[in-house]
Amino acid sequence: MVGSSNITNPWPFLLPALMLSCLFFLLPTINMIFLSLTSESGIGFGNFRDFFATPHLTQALMRSLLVALFSTVIAGFVAWPLAYFIVFCVKEKWRPLFLLAILAPFWTSFTIRAFSWQLVLSDNGVIAWLIEQLTGLSIALGFLYTMKASVFGLALFGSMLCTFTLYGALVSIDKKVIEAASTLGAKPLQIFRDIILPLGLPGWLAGIVLSFIVCIGDYAVPTLLGGGLKPVLAQIMLSVLKGTYNLSQAATIATILATTVIICAAPLVLLRHIFRRSILA
């Protein structure tokens, strides 16, 4: 920030937070990678070979990826109209209020919200009841405890996240640019394509990355909505850790999850970086 002459020695201020991060985040991460590389046969990639040779583990990894992918894509699509509405259809004064209306449940328990969907989606839940009242037919929805339900729950959460970051990008677009474009004869669609879309993309991509990360690592929604029959990686990890106490295996799964996140998120982060630079240029 402006003039850094203010304090000369940042360490007394920085050290406590840094210590916490080093001791309980950096060190455990290194330890986790180390554990994943050690097996009974010594140091090596044995644990990883075992992981990829076990069908139910690789299936869980694929499930985690698919669930996260689908819910993030849905979230990404939903975020545009929502953010667009709040930024361009609502008076400036009321924008934060509308944003809060979308985000409010975000600040409350994830578990509770996942559970509340059970009440709506289950075979004797509200939707099934409504269908029965309206049509007289009693049908089993068969929606709860499927991967679709997991995707639904996570997409909803991701939408809030994406809307939030996209809102930030859209709201900071200089209105003069849009006015100028319009004066020069640009139609709404052109304004969207040439101004709003490129300026909104960095914020949108940030939301996409964050929601992918949340979705791939979540445990509560896949358990409460997706059920236990087709577990995702997070569920496997927990059962390994709480059930068998096989530390190396748990560490291996965690390392694979972390690697997957990095591999999937890195191109998006890079893309976002390129977009931002091209905007600034």
Place this chain on the structure above:
Amino acid sequence: MNNLIVSKSMSVALTAFFCIALFVIYLPILVMIIFSFNSGKYQTLPFREPTFEWYVNLIADRSFIESFFTSIVMASLASLAATSLGFFAAYAFSKAKVPLHTLFLGLILCPLVIPIILIGIGIRLQVVSIGIQPALWLVLIGQTLYVLPLAVINLKNRIDKIPNSIEEAAISLGSSRFTSICLILVPICAPTIFATILLTFTFSFDEFVIAYFLTNFEITLPIRIWTSLVTGFEPKINAVGTAVFIFSLTLGLIAQFILLFKQTETQKN
């Protein structure tokens, strides 16, 4: 001005979409609140007699009340720790030349951009491999770590906007660094600090995964709720859900309100 961007029919469509989104977001919560007043052991429609039975049951259930107080204590400690550590770190990042600035800031903010489950599993593997049993104090550390990035981001945004000249003036007039922080910086940032405490409190109060990984026997409220959800249905869970939802929502909304409105007000003055 807005009609330059959104045509009339588009605006109607967007409004409709927004309303549908609100409906989808709030429908299950409404259902839960309604069910929490519904008598009858099975949570199915139609609605029977209204009752406060589940709330009375809830207050009488010691395991819920105890875990609630555990959660309150944990969340208070975690939010105070994260906000104070975060304040000083934000101050350093904002007002000093920190070597390897990006690296250190990145390290502190990192827990925000990794799956939360990895924080829990990392600490658990670490302590178990050196022979420490999972316990409540580890939950406290894990949750502080988890909410620290939020605190740093909020407070850094605020401190960045305070001109250095204010503090420089105080110091050139003979105030010590410590006094200038306590008497100038903290009061200026007071709304943001308060909002940050509330926000980090809410997040750690509702946090489930880290707590689930890092404790064996002492439980927090989210763990108690979780146990009830996966082991079999208790009708009073709707009442718990409603209570927790309203509690967190109130705190979270106050915090957001301060961050979105109050902060901009003080900046204008």
